[in-house]
Amino acid sequence: MKIAVVALGCAAFTFTLAANAQALEDLLKKNGCTACHAIDKKVVGPAYMDVAEKYKNDKAAAPRLMDKVKKGGSGVWGQVPMPPNPQVSDAEVKTMVAGILDLSNKGAAKAPAKK
Ligand code: HEC
Numbered sequence: 001m002k003i004a005v006v007a008l009g010c011a012a013f014t015f016t017l018a019a020n021a022q023a024l025e026d027l028l029k030k031n032g033c034t035a036c037h038a039i040d041k042k043v044v045g046p047a048y049m050d051v052a053e054k055y056k057n058d059k060a061a062a063p064r065l066m067d068k069v070k071k072g073g074s075g076v077w078g079q080v081p082m083p084p085n086p087q088v089s090d091a092e093v094k095t096m097v098a099g100i101l102d103l104s105n106k107g108a109a110k111a112p113a114k115k
Pocket of ligand 1: 028051080
């Protein structure tokens with residue numbers, strides 16, 4: 001059951017988000033985030049879809065996550081720390097965090113709307 005929901009979510013995600021997801025992925029790749037993160041599966045860090053899901057009802061998440069991406073940190077997803085990413089511009093961090101958080105609107109969270 002859970003697998004079916006995830007599969008549906010992924011299908012909807014791939015379909016509706018293709019263009020935006022590509023832009024997001026390009027930014028993530030450019031800034032080295034993809035070394036540790038993927039949109040839909042855990043690598044070293046959490047899957048971005050899981051991040052979106054975790055914070056989907058948290059209105060204060062965006063500024064907090066922007067700060068965390070810049071400064072790094074650990075303890076939310078496990079003991080492995082994310083190193084600081086001070087080289088990434090504020091504008092790009094903002095775009096990436098917004099894009100990551102937006103995954104919950106278009107991906108898994110929309111799955112129940114599917115028949
Ligand atoms: C060297 C590996 C590594 C790199 C590179 C990396 N991350 Fe992470 N990231 C992690 C780990 C590990 C965590 C989990 C940290 C924790 O448990 O608090 C994480 C967590 C996160 C979170 C969730 C934070 C939270 O508090 O829930 C976001 C958002 C994130 N990363 C975005 C990015 C972005 C954007 C980049 C590129 C600029 C990036 N990461 C680069 C390893 C990495």
